[in-house]
Amino acid sequence: MKVKLMTVIQYYRDGRPNTSKEFKNPSWDLVEKSIKQMDNYCFPIVWLHPSEDPDDEKTLDIIGGNGRWAVLHHMGDWQHSDGSGDETEARLWESDQGYECQEQNVIKDIETVLKYVRVFYDTASYAKLKQVNTQIKTKKSTKKKK
Numbered sequence: 527m528k529v530k531l532m533t534v535i536q537y538y539r540d541g542r543p544n545t546s547k548e549f550k551n552p553s554w555d556l557v558e559k560s561i562k563q564m565d566n567y568c569f570p571i572v573w574l575h576p577s578e579d580p581d582d583e584k585t586l587d588i589i590g591g592n593g594r595w596a597v598l599h600h601m602g603d604w605q606h607s608d609g610s611g612d613e614t615e616a617r618l619w620e621s622d623q624g625y626e627c628q629e630q631n632v633i634k635d636i637e638t639v640l641k642y643v644r645v646f647y648d649t650a651s652y653a654k655l656k657q658v659n660t661q662i663k664t665k666k667s668t669k670k671k672k
Contacts, residue, residue, distance in 0.1 A: 528549070528650035530578045534560050535571035537621035544622065550578060557647055561639060564591030570619035573600065573645070577651035586646045586655075586661035588639065589625045595633045596625065597642045597655075604652050605631050606642065609663035638662065 532552040537544045549556060560572050574586040585600035598605035598619055612629040615668070619625040633639050645654050 527554070527647060528576050529557070529574045529647045531575040531582075532557060532560065533571075533573040533575070533580055534569065535573075537570065539568065539569050539621075554644070556648060557643060557663050558640060560670065561588060561643055562636065564588070564595065566591035566618060569622045570621060570625075574646055577645060584650065584652075586643075588643060590632075593634055593636075594618055595636075595639045596627050597633060597639060598627075598631070599652055604655060606633055606659055607631055607663070608633075617640065 530551060532549045534547050534549070535544055538548070543563065544624070552560075557572075558594045560569075563569050564572065570589060570591055572588040573580070574588070576584050583601045587596070587598050587600050588596075589596045594616070607630050610630045615626060616629045616630040616632050617624055617626050618632070635644075642655060642658055645651075645658050
């Protein structure tokens, strides 16, 4: 395990201020459960930090829920892209300020999200995430050709 800290952000429908919970050395089961509970409103954000510093610039963001997620480097150097080139605006995280990206950056199945998250959990490597992204694009383009 390379992830040393996980932050889960929670919003409330009754207007209370959002809260965050930090988990040091989270187990894979806890990370997976946190991703699966994401609902795009009350639990729209999970951050995975490769150090115990919550401000670590290598943090991985998982944003969204309810069948639509974005997975990206917190500092903007990398984000999932399905390779479609669809630049239509997509909005995730319905509470508070929200998050906007392009449709090509939206993941629509939990297994793909968990694949990225598991690779980062084990390696904390964006190079490895780029390899996974290439595999996903290749698989998708092969399906289109059939």
